[in-house]
Amino acid sequence: MLSIKGLNQFYGGSHTLWDIDMDIPTGSRTCLMGRNGMGKTTLLRCVMGLVSASSGSIQFGSDDDAARLDLRKLSADARASHGIGYVPQGREIFSQLSVEENLRMGLIAKRERPADALERVYTQFPVLKQMLRRRGGDLSGGQQQQLAIGRALLLQPRLLILDEPCEGIQPNIVHEIGDLLIRLNAETGLTVLIVEQKLPFARRVASDFRILDKGRAVAAGPIADLSDEMVRHHLTV
Amino acid sequence: MIGGRFLGQNRRSAAPRLDLSHNIILYLEGISVSFDGFKALNDLNLYIEAGELRCIIGPNGAGKTTMMDVITGKTRPDTGSAWFGQTVDLLSLSEPEIATAGIGRKFQKPTIFPNHTTFENLELAMAGDKAVWKVLFARISSEQADRIDSVLRTIGLSDKRNVLAGSLSHGQKQWLEIGMLLMQSPELLLVDEPVAGMTPQETERTAELLVSLSGTHSVVVVEHDMAFVRSIARTVTVLHQGSVLAEGSMDQVQNDPKVIEVYLGD
Amino acid sequence: ADTIKVGVLHSLSGTMAISETTLKDTVLMMIDEQNKKGGLLGKKLEPVVVDPASNWPLFAEKARELLAKDKVDVTFGCWTSVSRKSVLPVFEELNGLLFYPVQYEGEESSKNVFYTGAAPNQQAIPAVDYLMNDVKVKRWVLAGTDYVYPRTTNKILEAYLKSKGVKAEDIMINYTPFGHSDWQSIVSDIKKFGSAGKKTAVVSTINGDANVPFYKELGNQKISAEDIPVVAFSVGEEELAGLDTKPLVGHLAAWNYFMSIDKPVNKSAIGSWHQFIKNNKRTFNDPMEATVIGFNLWVKAVEKAKTTDVAKVSDAIIGLETPNLTGGTAKMLPNHHLTKPVFIGEIREDGQLDVVWQTKGEVAGDAWSDFLPGSKDIEADWVTLKCGNYNTKTKKCSGQNF
Amino acid sequence: MIVRKLLLSDRGSQLFFAVLLATTVLVPLLNAVVPDGSMLHLPNYSVALIGKYMTYALMAISVDLIWGYCGILSLGHTAFFALGGYAMGMYLMRQIGTRGVYGDPVLPDFMVFLNWKELPWFWQGMDHFGFAMLMVVVAPGLLAWLFGWFAFRSRVTGVYLSIITQALTYALLLAFFRNEMGFGGNNGLTDFKDLLGFDLQAQHTRIGLFLATAIALALSYAACRYIIGSRLGRVVEAVRDAESRTRFIGYKVENVKLWLWTFSAVIAGIAGALYVPQVGIINPGEFAPINSIEVVVWVAVGGRGTLYGAALGALLVNYAKTYFTAALPEVWLYALGALFVGVTLFLPQGIVGLITKLARNRTTS
Amino acid sequence: MLLTLSASGIAYPSFAQDAGTEAVSVADAPADAALSFDAALSALPEASYSDKESLLQQIAVSGHPQAGAVIRALLDGRLLATADGAIVIAAVDTDAATADTAAAPTLSVAATGAAAPAAPADSLKKIGTNNRLRKTLKGLVAQLSLADPDAAVRLAAVKEMVRTLDDTTVAALRAHRDTEADAKVQAAIDTGLALADLSSSDADTRLAAVQHVADDIGAEVYNGLLPLTQQNDDGSFAEPDARVRSAAAIALRHIESRRKLYGGVETLFFGLSLGSVLVLAAIGLAITFGVMGVINMAHGELIMLGAYTAYVMQQLMPQQIAMATMLSIPAAFVVSGLMGVAIERGIVRFLYGRPLETLLATFGLSLVLQQLVRSIFSPLNRSVQTPAFMSGSLTINDALSLTYNRLYIVVFMFIVFAALLALLKRTSLGLKVRAVSQNRAMARAMGVRTEWVDAATFGLGSGIAGVAGVALSQLTNVGPNLGQAYIIDSFMVVVFGGVGSLWGTLISGMSLGVVNKLLEPYAGAVMAKILVLVFLIMFIQKRPRGLFPQKGRAAEG
Numbered sequence A: 001m002l003s004i005k006g007l008n009q010f011y012g013g014s015h016t017l018w019d020i021d022m023d024i025p026t027g028s029r030t031c032l033m034g035r036n037g038m039g040k041t042t043l044l045r046c047v048m049g050l051v052s053a054s055s056g057s058i059q060f061g062s063d064d065d066a067a068r069l070d071l072r073k074l075s076a077d078a079r080a081s082h083g084i085g086y087v088p089q090g091r092e093i094f095s096q097l098s099v100e101e102n103l104r105m106g107l108i109a110k111r112e113r114p115a116d117a118l119e120r121v122y123t124q125f126p127v128l129k130q131m132l133r134r135r136g137g138d139l140s141g142g143q144q145q146q147l148a149i150g151r152a153l154l155l156q157p158r159l160l161i162l163d164e165p166c167e168g169i170q171p172n173i174v175h176e177i178g179d180l181l182i183r184l185n186a187e188t189g190l191t192v193l194i195v196e197q198k199l200p201f202a203r204r205v206a207s208d209f210r211i212l213d214k215g216r217a218v219a220a221g222p223i224a225d226l227s228d229e230m231v232r233h234h235l236t237v
Numbered sequence B: 001m002i003g004g005r006f007l008g009q010n011r012r013s014a015a016p017r018l019d020l021s022h023n024i025i026l027y028l029e030g031i032s033v034s035f036d037g038f039k040a041l042n043d044l045n046l047y048i049e050a051g052e053l054r055c056i057i058g059p060n061g062a063g064k065t066t067m068m069d070v071i072t073g074k075t076r077p078d079t080g081s082a083w084f085g086q087t088v089d090l091l092s093l094s095e096p097e098i099a100t101a102g103i104g105r106k107f108q109k110p111t112i113f114p115n116h117t118t119f120e121n122l123e124l125a126m127a128g129d130k131a132v133w134k135v136l137f138a139r140i141s142s143e144q145a146d147r148i149d150s151v152l153r154t155i156g157l158s159d160k161r162n163v164l165a166g167s168l169s170h171g172q173k174q175w176l177e178i179g180m181l182l183m184q185s186p187e188l189l190l191v192d193e194p195v196a197g198m199t200p201q202e203t204e205r206t207a208e209l210l211v212s213l214s215g216t217h218s219v220v221v222v223e224h225d226m227a228f229v230r231s232i233a234r235t236v237t238v239l240h241q242g243s244v245l246a247e248g249s250m251d252q253v254q255n256d257p258k259v260i261e262v263y264l265g266d
Numbered sequence C: 001a002d003t004i005k006v007g008v009l010h011s012l013s014g015t016m017a018i019s020e021t022t023l024k025d026t027v028l029m030m031i032d033e034q035n036k037k038g039g040l041l042g043k044k045l046e047p048v049v050v051d052p053a054s055n056w057p058l059f060a061e062k063a064r065e066l067l068a069k070d071k072v073d074v075t076f077g078c079w080t081s082v083s084r085k086s087v088l089p090v091f092e093e094l095n096g097l098l099f100y101p102v103q104y105e106g107e108e109s110s111k112n113v114f115y116t117g118a119a120p121n122q123q124a125i126p127a128v129d130y131l132m133n134d135v136k137v138k139r140w141v142l143a144g145t146d147y148v149y150p151r152t153t154n155k156i157l158e159a160y161l162k163s164k165g166v167k168a169e170d171i172m173i174n175y176t177p178f179g180h181s182d183w184q185s186i187v188s189d190i191k192k193f194g195s196a197g198k199k200t201a202v203v204s205t206i207n208g209d210a211n212v213p214f215y216k217e218l219g220n221q222k223i224s225a226e227d228i229p230v231v232a233f234s235v236g237e238e239e240l241a242g243l244d245t246k247p248l249v250g251h252l253a254a255w256n257y258f259m260s261i262d263k264p265v266n267k268s269a270i271g272s273w274h275q276f277i278k279n280n281k282r283t284f285n286d287p288m289e290a291t292v293i294g295f296n297l298w299v300k301a302v303e304k305a306k307t308t309d310v311a312k313v314s315d316a317i318i319g320l321e322t323p324n325l326t327g328g329t330a331k332m333l334p335n336h337h338l339t340k341p342v343f344i345g346e347i348r349e350d351g352q353l354d355v356v357w358q359t360k361g362e363v364a365g366d367a368w369s370d371f372l373p374g375s376k377d378i379e380a381d382w383v384t385l386k387c388g389n390y391n392t393k394t395k396k397c398s399g400q401n402f
Numbered sequence D: 001m002i003v004r005k006l007l008l009s010d011r012g013s014q015l016f017f018a019v020l021l022a023t024t025v026l027v028p029l030l031n032a033v034v035p036d037g038s039m040l041h042l043p044n045y046s047v048a049l050i051g052k053y054m055t056y057a058l059m060a061i062s063v064d065l066i067w068g069y070c071g072i073l074s075l076g077h078t079a080f081f082a083l084g085g086y087a088m089g090m091y092l093m094r095q096i097g098t099r100g101v102y103g104d105p106v107l108p109d110f111m112v113f114l115n116w117k118e119l120p121w122f123w124q125g126m127d128h129f130g131f132a133m134l135m136v137v138v139a140p141g142l143l144a145w146l147f148g149w150f151a152f153r154s155r156v157t158g159v160y161l162s163i164i165t166q167a168l169t170y171a172l173l174l175a176f177f178r179n180e181m182g183f184g185g186n187n188g189l190t191d192f193k194d195l196l197g198f199d200l201q202a203q204h205t206r207i208g209l210f211l212a213t214a215i216a217l218a219l220s221y222a223a224c225r226y227i228i229g230s231r232l233g234r235v236v237e238a239v240r241d242a243e244s245r246t247r248f249i250g251y252k253v254e255n256v257k258l259w260l261w262t263f264s265a266v267i268a269g270i271a272g273a274l275y276v277p278q279v280g281i282i283n284p285g286e287f288a289p290i291n292s293i294e295v296v297v298w299v300a301v302g303g304r305g306t307l308y309g310a311a312l313g314a315l316l317v318n319y320a321k322t323y324f325t326a327a328l329p330e331v332w333l334y335a336l337g338a339l340f341v342g343v344t345l346f347l348p349q350g351i352v353g354l355i356t357k358l359a360r361n362r363t364t365s
Numbered sequence E: 001m002l003l004t005l006s007a008s009g010i011a012y013p014s015f016a017q018d019a020g021t022e023a024v025s026v027a028d029a030p031a032d033a034a035l036s037f038d039a040a041l042s043a044l045p046e047a048s049y050s051d052k053e054s055l056l057q058q059i060a061v062s063g064h065p066q067a068g069a070v071i072r073a074l075l076d077g078r079l080l081a082t083a084d085g086a087i088v089i090a091a092v093d094t095d096a097a098t099a100d101t102a103a104a105p106t107l108s109v110a111a112t113g114a115a116a117p118a119a120p121a122d123s124l125k126k127i128g129t130n131n132r133l134r135k136t137l138k139g140l141v142a143q144l145s146l147a148d149p150d151a152a153v154r155l156a157a158v159k160e161m162v163r164t165l166d167d168t169t170v171a172a173l174r175a176h177r178d179t180e181a182d183a184k185v186q187a188a189i190d191t192g193l194a195l196a197d198l199s200s201s202d203a204d205t206r207l208a209a210v211q212h213v214a215d216d217i218g219a220e221v222y223n224g225l226l227p228l229t230q231q232n233d234d235g236s237f238a239e240p241d242a243r244v245r246s247a248a249a250i251a252l253r254h255i256e257s258r259r260k261l262y263g264g265v266e267t268l269f270f271g272l273s274l275g276s277v278l279v280l281a282a283i284g285l286a287i288t289f290g291v292m293g294v295i296n297m298a299h300g301e302l303i304m305l306g307a308y309t310a311y312v313m314q315q316l317m318p319q320q321i322a323m324a325t326m327l328s329i330p331a332a333f334v335v336s337g338l339m340g341v342a343i344e345r346g347i348v349r350f351l352y353g354r355p356l357e358t359l360l361a362t363f364g365l366s367l368v369l370q371q372l373v374r375s376i377f378s379p380l381n382r383s384v385q386t387p388a389f390m391s392g393s394l395t396i397n398d399a400l401s402l403t404y405n406r407l408y409i410v411v412f413m414f415i416v417f418a419a420l421l422a423l424l425k426r427t428s429l430g431l432k433v434r435a436v437s438q439n440r441a442m443a444r445a446m447g448v449r450t451e452w453v454d455a456a457t458f459g460l461g462s463g464i465a466g467v468a469g470v471a472l473s474q475l476t477n478v479g480p481n482l483g484q485a486y487i488i489d490s491f492m493v494v495v496f497g498g499v500g501s502l503w504g505t506l507i508s509g510m511s512l513g514v515v516n517k518l519l520e521p522y523a524g525a526v527m528a529k530i531l532v533l534v535f536l537i538m539f540i541q542k543r544p545r546g547l548f549p550q551k552g553r554a555a556e557g
């Protein structure tokens, strides 16, 4: 689905991502891990086109797809239209838009808009339905997080990117989000790329893992292979 | 030890003095807040003891952050009263006065000064007289510099000492904000979701830090990470729809069916 | 120097560009013509054009630059009184020579300035006389923009009207800010004031930009010239060209010159102007005539003095005469003002003005008004008294800067 | 990175003082000592011009202090400039004494011919230099303090604050235009003769004024620099970037803003007071909102948030104006407009930004 | 038919003042009327104004069947001299040619009324009039019009005569009263006659007259009644009869109170119309600044471009002013809109996230645009004509009339406002615009083509500014300074209303307009403006984010 080769990125003068090679198989649920400040968010923003990489390639599409896209040639909005949904770290809700308008933003990139799309989001996140008229910015942190996920789902993405989606969400809903991701992945073949710090959740939801350390891709494999040794080496301080 | 605190009474004459004679540092009584008719806090009552470490949990939107807003003067309640110790009426003070009186806060969404270095962020937060004239002629003493350095070590940002805070990662910003809280050396710390976006090990370190602070300080922590809460909690308060749903030890709360239904799930 | 330098100090940008740009072109035309005639004292005239940009301190800066850096021999410039006030100390300090071509409030006579526009007694008073005697106006609205020229003019007029027995309740005075654009209430008030059964007229010292919306409102509220005529001191052909004049037909303006005046000398001046500006539709107006007269007088004075030296030219120019463009003669008086005929014109549909009344001959410009208590004892005379502000009571020459 | 910024800005300050000192020494020398006709002679006219530019630089510094560092975009700062100017103008007016055209010993000319009978109360005492100079500081300072006290207490921020500052200066503009206000209406105050007994047109007076301006500029710059370098400076910047956060760590943001704002207004007032005797007129046009916008433009062109940049911007834009209005009188607005657009697009940090960038490239390469 | 004229030639007879006017009645027309008519007519083109005056008297008293037509034509500016000296009447005013008339007007021979051969418009010379002449002509026409078959014309004629009552007009009115069939005209005549009766020597007649006119609020009635209540210098009453006096006093009070009422309505209308102008000028800015956050100092110049578009359109279609003006609305939208798109693509798009710098760049741009207009159109104001349907005023009664141009502009403003509101609220563009302005990066990540949205929005705001310019061209100067005159007000309106709120802009513009107009009568125009500014400053202290603030946690943070 996503294949990253030799990716380098700089913030001004500081080299943040170093020669990243990474493959996200179609239909996988890959968890991207790493300590704070290792470049996880930066990598996702590169994929989304919100920061620009200085070198390397990012290919998007199934492995055998003849029409694989060179994402670096596309603008962020085009990437969204091609089916990449994004739940950013820090929620990035449109604070002055109502909850409903925030959700409708998820429908913009799509030509065909299933009539029940909104309803499905409401069943997944009932809170949102109660607060349709409220400004997005007024929601509590966890409510905003749910809104951000609902908004990304409305885009009907082929690849869903989530940057620490459970941050600030109450435990039972965290659980439901996990279930939801697994279910969507099973039912629609949605590929999921998720950044998550909490190991139990990662182990439950992810099928694969990738680890970033100091801006380099240092480990990869099926989640079952994520050993305590690796965790100690790369994820503890 | 806490009682001894009111011996040093002439700390600052202008600021209202903290009186902990009943060993309660924070009283919230009958607090209600509504936004366009929606009741975010509904007749909330909460008492925090001096030196206590209190965890507050509750569903998203229960009103936890709003409660902190009320305590720090950001939001004015429609009804109710809020007292800091016996004598300080929080509702009559402005935000800086509340901060000066001894309440520090870490925000849910990390907010730091992006165009200042990490060091300067801590310097700004440092306790001391913050009147315009004082600040104009203030100099950092070597003692203060040491203090900042030690906090930098505590929050693991020593190597980012001279980096603009705006370019820190999310987790680093969380730590910086905790550091600013430490620099303020408040009597009461309000900590809103400190471990969101932190790795398990960092979460542990945060837990240790907060536990070590309690006793000499009073700490109120809001968090959704149950493992974290379990590791630090003595008393847990559960908020739901703007009022207290349950309160007790972690075990009591964890097995409360109401709490399981609205919050924990099974 | 092998050329004679002529400074041109008119705003080419900013709010006053609308009026002053034309005067810059007029000076350039005069220089051009003079050069075609072989120049002056055997030298070519060389214009030095600067743009003070409707900014008063910049006027002073540019004046200093013209005099000290470019060393001009004479300057034609300024429109607003404040711009003149701003450059005045500079001209006096550096002993320059300024020709000021716009009607103004008077109360000034500088050694270094020649005032070729009208003083109040050459415009306002005759216009009021006309309205009083010929139109039998009994009630007066004095409407003006809130600044010194209207204030002074209205003070003079008020005193004059009262001296003629007009009661205070029959005078309405109204001031508006610069660029005032919403005239609804004021026009409506004028209408009410004028419906008291006595013949009413408006004497307008409304300035520049505020006039278009004022007249549009008059037209829309159907105040016709037959009912309540408006006589304006700042609205001429050029302002009218920017207006849909149909609703204004019959309203009045008082000037010392009208483009429509049918005299050969006027025809030929307009012809040269059209040729120079390469546009047959361009208007010619009073301040332009004043510029032309000022220029011609200066040329004559230089020829007479055989030098461009400021002191000598200033001495030589007094008493000189030159034909004005309306068939009469302009003579430079010892008080640095001119003799001028006064015309009252009615606005025609084509934006020109028809003369309906005129003074018998030329009126001598009076620097110091006889109708202001503070100034009636003051006299300007640069020949015998050698003073612009001579108090005939105290016999003192006050306010000289040299 | 921030260290580099500080270093560079300190070098900027050093450069600023060096240039200022050189100007202060050279200008009087070249003007008064070097004989007329010499290549090196500086004409009086240039002295006046440079003096005027320096008052503009002072004004730019005052705007940069609150805009660049505290984030308060004042679109009405020339109100303070003009008030300082009027205070000075009133003093100069009273110095005329009986030398006015009407010879009235007390009343300025414009009051005589508009029939004023006595001096209005607010003109009292303005014939004393000391009192007038006090008013130069007090009038703008008091207005700023009152305005700021209300506005900052009510937490008016951002464009709302900018627009009411504009409303303030606009209202003053209209008020001062009114002849009844007693400030000479549109014509303002002119025809000044002398200051402290020195003839304003005399060369040594000019040089004196020039030196006074240079000193005021140096002192103000140093004061601003000190503030910015102090912890208060960091608080001020914190207020700019995250106002409410600053409150939660215990700073009274209102007070911080109020003091800085008032201080800035006082500098503007001093600039105005020095400006008036050098240009010879003060009129309500100085209150025009467009003037305030222009000052902001100078600051932006020079480089916002670097005091010397603001001064440089003021100098450069005004020199461009002087130059273009004479060299290209018909089309200079194109040149000036294009300059503004170009600077914004290509020099996001203003000219100072460009210079620092060049300097950095030099050191790194 | 009895035709009486005021032949004195004194331009301003007034019933109240002088009775010295001579009266000439058409009934006494001399026998050689036809002869004098022809002679007078042919002398007209070359005559001076004072000669014309007496020639007209001759024509009027001639009793010639064409006399009325000639007088009317002269008053309307339709009396023309052809190149060969013949005098003709044009069917319509040659200048005010409206949409469907061709260049050459239909002509008829003045002396006979027969059709005249067409002649090119530029070969015809208009016979001029001046004030005094027009005054005389109006009087003549009024009297002639008493016989007009159209009741409305007769009514207007009667009103005109009542305004200038004297012995002759009174006689004419009295004579016409019996033959008049229309009730309204009858009433107007009765009012006139009653006014005449006010100076009757018989107290009962005067009392009846006062009672008759008591319900009328016209200025003539007021002015007629006023002397009845006044005292002479010696303290005696001008009106000896106490009954008449008190009746007059009551009537006057009545008139005054009704005038006050209508005066209030009028002030309100003035305020609303000023408000509409402010809203129109500001509403484009409410989008570019309020919604997009671009401090567009060139907004005024975009308005100016719209006004110049109106001018150019009128130049392109000089014969169809009304049509040209209507068409200039879409044209100005396009012109200013395209300019807006160019500004956005060329400058503003590099500055998102640096809002204050848009101020600098657009300020430079405004200087350039002003100078550009000076170069192209000259620094002088351009004359934009008012289409016939927008000139004049809607007379509601004697004390209240509303000018059409203002009425149309109020209506137009509401149309523009409603259209804009619908566009932003009902289409997805509105949603995208707001999303982009709040979080550009995230909007892009949601698939919004931000470049396109930015250009379209800025173009929309600019286009609306252009449309406002067309409206302003009907009210004020069309010149290079037009934009400068409105930029400050526009920013104030947007900010006062609350940045980002269209409704706020509407309410704020309207209230500033009304407040200004309410203050003006008491404080004068200058002080009113100052007070409005002070009010604005104080108001912002009370509501630091305007009338309709953006609310919520995010806005406060």
Ligand SMILES: Nc1ncnc2c1ncn2[C@@H]1O[C@H](COP(=O)(O)OP(=O)(O)OP(=O)(O)O)[C@@H](O)[C@H]1O
Pocket: A011, A012, A014, A016, A034, A035, A036, A037, A038, A039, A040, A041, A042, A043, A089, B166, B167, B168, B169, B170, B171, B172, B197
């Ligand atoms: N806008 C920026 N400018 C400069 N440096 C930045 C910027 N954003 C992030 N960085 C730096 O880049 C590095 C990687 O940051 P990034 O946000 O990708 O980390 P992360 O792995 O997502 O961390 P976290 O778990 O805390 O979210 C960090 O050291 C951070 O300080």
Ligand SMILES: Nc1ncnc2c1ncn2[C@@H]1O[C@H](COP(=O)(O)OP(=O)(O)OP(=O)(O)O)[C@@H](O)[C@H]1O
Pocket: A134, A138, A139, A140, A141, A142, A143, A168, B035, B036, B038, B039, B040, B058, B059, B060, B061, B062, B063, B064, B065, B066, B067, B108, E552, E553
């Ligand atoms: N300004 C506001 N306007 C309207 N509703 C608001 C506003 N502020 C808060 N709310 C609502 O009040 C409720 C309480 O919010 P609060 O942020 O206190 O929740 P919380 O307990 O902190 O939740 P979380 O755990 O998700 O952070 C929420 O439903 C929120 O939507």
Ligand SMILES: NC(N)=O
Pocket: C079, C080, C081, C082, C102, C103, C104, C105, C149
């Ligand atoms: N002199 C004038 N008209 O200002």
Ligand SMILES: [Mg+2]
Pocket: A040, A041, A042, A089, A163, B169, B170, B171
């Ligand atoms: Mg991250």
Ligand SMILES: [Mg+2]
Pocket: A140, A141, A142, B064, B065, B066, B108, B192
């Ligand atoms: Mg919360």
